[in-house]
Amino acid sequence: xxxxxxxxxxxxxxxxxxxxxxxxxxxxxxxTAVTVLDAGPVETGVLAASSYLAWVVLGLPAxxxxxxxxxxxTQVVADLVxxxxxxxxxxxxxxxxxxxxxxxxAALAINVxxxxxxxxxxxxxxxxVPQHELTSRNSLVSGTQAATQLGGPSAAGxxxxxxxxxxxxxxxxxxxxxxxxxxxxxxxxxxxxxxDGGARPGMGAMIAEGWRFVVRHPVMAPATWWACVVxxxxxxxxxxxxxxxxxDLDAPPAMVGVLLAADGVGALLAAATTPWLVRRFGSARVLxxxxxxxxxxxxxxxxxxxxxxxxxxxIGTLVFGASVVPGSVVTRTYRQVASPPELLSRVMATVRFVxxxxxxxxxxxxxxxxxxxxxxxxxxxxxxILLLGPLIVGLSPVRRLxxxxxxDEGLRSGSSKNASSRRADASAxxxxxxxxx
Numbered sequence: 001x002x003x004x005x006x007x008x009x010x011x012x013x014x015x016x017x018x019x020x021x022x023x024x025x026x027x028x029x030x031x032t033a034v035t036v037l038d039a040g041p042v043e044t045g046v047l048a049a050s051s052y053l054a055w056v057v058l059g060l061p062a063x064x065x066x067x068x069x070x071x072x073x074t075q076v077v078a079d080l081v082x083x084x085x086x087x088x089x090x091x092x093x094x095x096x097x098x099x100x101x102x103x104x105x106a107a108l109a110i111n112v113x114x115x116x117x118x119x120x121x122x123x124x125x126x127x128x129v130p131q132h133e134l135t136s137r138n139s140l141v142s143g144t145q146a147a148t149q150l151g152g153p154s155a156a157g158x159x160x161x162x163x164x165x166x167x168x169x170x171x172x173x174x175x176x177x178x179x180x181x182x183x184x185x186x187x188x189x190x191x192x193x194x195x196d197g198g199a200r201p202g203m204g205a206m207i208a209e210g211w212r213f214v215v216r217h218p219v220m221a222p223a224t225w226w227a228c229v230v231x232x233x234x235x236x237x238x239x240x241x242x243x244x245x246x247x248d249l250d251a252p253p254a255m256v257g258v259l260l261a262a263d264g265v266g267a268l269l270a271a272a273t274t275p276w277l278v279r280r281f282g283s284a285r286v287l288x289x290x291x292x293x294x295x296x297x298x299x300x301x302x303x304x305x306x307x308x309x310x311x312x313x314x315i316g317t318l319v320f321g322a323s324v325v326p327g328s329v330v331t332r333t334y335r336q337v338a339s340p341p342e343l344l345s346r347v348m349a350t351v352r353f354v355x356x357x358x359x360x361x362x363x364x365x366x367x368x369x370x371x372x373x374x375x376x377x378x379x380x381x382x383x384x385i386l387l388l389g390p391l392i393v394g395l396s397p398v399r400r401l402x403x404x405x406x407x408d409e410g411l412r413s414g415s416s417k418n419a420s421s422r423r424a425d426a427s428a429x430x431x432x433x434x435x436x437x
Contacts, residue, residue, distance in 0.1 A: 007186055011125065014182035016144050018079065021175025023264075024168060025086065025110075027156035027257055029103065030242035032089070032165040035253070037100050041375055045239035045367020049360030050104045052235070054111040056360060059353020063346035064206035066119045072188045075124070076180045078117035083176035085109035086169050093166040118352060122332070123345040124186075140271075157257015165253070210346025213339070214354070219407045220338065220347075222396035223331040226287065227355035229389040230324055233298060235362025236382040244302070244375040249309045262314040266297075266321030274326045282402035283330035291389030294323035298383035302376040334404040 033039035033047050066074060085106050092098040125141075159168035215221050245251040245259060277286050297319025304312040339347040362382070370378045393399070401407055 010182055010185050012141065012144065014075075014179040015121070015141060017182065018175050018179035019144065021172030024156040024159065024175075025172040027242075027260060028160055028165050028168040028172075029089075029107065031156075031160050031246075031253055031256065032098075032169075033100060033103055034242055034246050035160075036093070036098070036165055037103070039100060039243075041240060041243050041370040042367045043100055044243045045363045045365075045370070047100070047103055047107060048235070048239040048363035048367075050107040051111050051238070052356055052359040052363070053108060054115045055353055055356035058112065058115045059349055059356065060207050060211065061203065061349075062115045062119045062353075063210050063349025064203050066116060066123065066345045066349070067206060067342075069120070070188050071120045071124045072183055072186050074120040075117050076183050078113040078120070079176045079180035079183065081113040082110050082117075083173045083180075085113070086176070087173050089169050090166050098166070115349075115352075119345055119349045122336070122348045125336070144271075157254040157260075160253040160257070206346060210343055210350045213343055214347055214350045217338075218397045219401075219404055220335060220351075222393050222398055223287065223334065223404070224351050224354055225392045226291070226327065226389045227331065227351065228358045229291070229385060229392065230294065230327070231355045232358040232362045233294075233382045233385055234324075235359035236366040236378060237298075237301075238359065239363030239366040240370055240375045240379060243370070244379065245313070248375055249305065249313065251310065255310065259310060259313050259317070262317040263321035266318035266323075267325045270322040270325035271329070274329045277326055278330060278403070282406075283334065283404045284398045284401035284406070286326045286330055287398060287404070288390060288393050290323050290327040291386050291393075294320050294389070295383055295386040297321075297323060298386055299380070301383070302379035330404060337405060338408055 029051075030044055030047060033044055037043075039047070089098065089103065089106050092102050156168055156171075159171065213220075214224060241260065242256065245256045251259060274286075297316045300312050300316030301320065302313075303309070303316075335347055335351060336344065366375075366378050366382070397407060398404065
């Protein structure tokens with residue numbers, strides 16, 4: 001494992017480059033559906049769901065598959081596949097053959113590649129960063145993602161306003177190609193073979209092993225259910241935000257980009273303060289409070305109309321975005337630290353499968369409900385779902401911890417005490433030496 005700074009910064013540059021393009025697509029793709037294809041809330045919900053649906057199908061096997069693959073090469077191939085999938089959209093548009101089905105299929109292809117990229121990418125990070133730096137490096141990665149979420153949507157809105165929604169997608173194509181070139185400069189790495197030198201278990205056994213580790217873990221499991229709650233609400237927002245802003249608040253594309261960038265402002269501020277929050281209050285306590293802050297922000301998002309509605313949306317999105325990052329950072333860091341190295345890719349894939357499966361569910365249900373009662377009502381109702389997060393975490397062993405890692409320290413301490421006790425008991429029960437010389 002290499003711990004020099006250069007591999008991390010190359011890794012960071014690749015992630016940042018692709019993140020900028022992804023942030024543009026996150027705005028340009030739904031705006032393409034709404035402004036070019038005149039899509040309604042059901043259609044935008046289906047499109048948003050298709051951007052995450054591969055996690056439902058491939059989330060679990062992805063961890064076992066990536067476990068057998070070279071991590072750097074997996075990321076490079078995933079970048080190239082995403083670039084090709086996005087490129088088909090402007091090509092179809094220029095040929096006059098673009099349809100909602102094409103957008104959905106392109107989003108599905110991008111998401112399939114994303115599943116394998118994310119699993120390999122998060123497994124790869126601990127190979128270029130020493131363990132004691134993981135929290136700060138994860139915070140930096142999250143902060144960078146927040147910065148791209150801040151600048152990306154604004155840039156996307158301006159691009160869409162200037163050249164149209166479809167041509168703006170070419171920025172993402174270029175970003176994935178640049179990311180692939182940067183990743184090729186990193187050393188290749190494979191996950192370790194079984195310690196006993198034996199053959200790897202079958203695919204089903206590997207998936208089941210990762211699944212059992214996550215769902216039976218007293219800390220990792222509730223943290224995963226917390227993520228499910230947050231991502232369900234994120235799915236609602238992903239499915240309705242573009243439609244709500246364009247149809248309900250009459251926001252032009254440039255303003256849509258600016259308003260969506262508020263999420264990046266909150267996420268950037270939160271990422272910058274997360275290391276301090278963890279040091280001051282502890283990662284477990286940060287996780288406990290996150291849901292309440294998110295509830296306050298989500299409650300504000302759909303209030304008001306006109307300019308007041310824009311302001312409420314921006315502030316609410318900023319607060320909600322700020323609430324998600326600290327919990328995401330501390331739970332991701334904990335998984336990277338607490339998971340056995342040979343299980344890490346499967347743990348990451350399992351958690352992402354379980355939690356990100358909520359996003360397409362939220363998007364589809366939100367689209368159907370919004371067609372009946374309106375998008376503002378659905379967004380308002382989804383805020384109350386966030387209260388389940390603090391409840392789930394509060395009923396788990398996390399409520400007794402200052403930091404999530406304290407649970408593992410307690411186990412090690414308990415094991416050490418038990419071992420000492422067994423040695424003392426064994427010594428006390430051994431009869432004195434009665435042999436004669």
